[in-house]
Amino acid sequence: MISIRRYQDADWPLIHPFLHATFAAGDTYAYAPHSSEAQIRHAWIESPAATYVACTSDGRVLGTYYIKANQPGLGAHVCNCGYVVAQEAQGQGVASAMCEHSQREAVAMGFLAMQFNLVVATNERAVRLWKRLGFAVVGTLPGAYRHQKLGLTDALVMYKALPA
Numbered sequence: 766m767i768s769i770r771r772y773q774d775a776d777w778p779l780i781h782p783f784l785h786a787t788f789a790a791g792d793t794y795a796y797a798p799h800s801s802e803a804q805i806r807h808a809w810i811e812s813p814a815a816t817y818v819a820c821t822s823d824g825r826v827l828g829t830y831y832i833k834a835n836q837p838g839l840g841a842h843v844c845n846c847g848y849v850v851a852q853e854a855q856g857q858g859v860a861s862a863m864c865e866h867s868q869r870e871a872v873a874m875g876f877l878a879m880q881f882n883l884v885v886a887t888n889e890r891a892v893r894l895w896k897r898l899g900f901a902v903v904g905t906l907p908g909a910y911r912h913q914k915l916g917l918t919d920a921l922v923m924y925k926a927l928p929a
Contacts, residue, residue: 767827767859769866772816777806779826780818783851784809791913793888794847798913809847814874817866819850819859827854830863832870835880844876860891864898871927878926885910886919900925 772780784805791798796808810816813831820826828850835845846867850859871879881900884892896902900923908917 766822767819767862768822769817769819769863772810772818772829776818776826776829777810780809780829780849781805784829784849786852787849791911792915793885793891794849795883795910814844815870817863817870819863819866827851827857828859828863830867832867832874832876834876835882842876843878843880844871844874845880845882846871860894861898864894868898868925868927876927877929878924880925881921881923883910884921884923885912886921887912887915892921892923895923898925 781802785802788794788796788800788805789798796805800808809829809831813833816829816831818826819828828848830846830848832844832846834841835843846864848860848863868879879900881895883906884895886892886905902921903924904922906920906922909920910918912918
């Protein structure tokens, strides 16, 4: 059973290692592969409106996500989220649970839609999941992602209107 709750400061030592590993891989997120701990903390904890963690019933952290306005001001009714699942928990429904949870939280926070700005096209598992959860590809950005192994790779913009 996966439970999802708001991030607490005591979670940082548990989520930083898999955030760091994900960013260092350079195949799914645009953050610099050599981001410092302070930079990762700022991006994932300090900058977003809220951060959450997915846990097992015994408290083991499986993943984390953030939610924030995609744009300021007149674009602030559309949110953006980022999700990272610990490697040992991948393929167990954690990302799906976090995305569904984030949509409910987004509605509660007053957001009208959710947009993913830079889904790496070669991240087929994520693209398949987001589509299954109702997101549509609304644009392709040719060569917009500098994949660490594949070079310039297309990125997708994915969007979903949220229920009122």
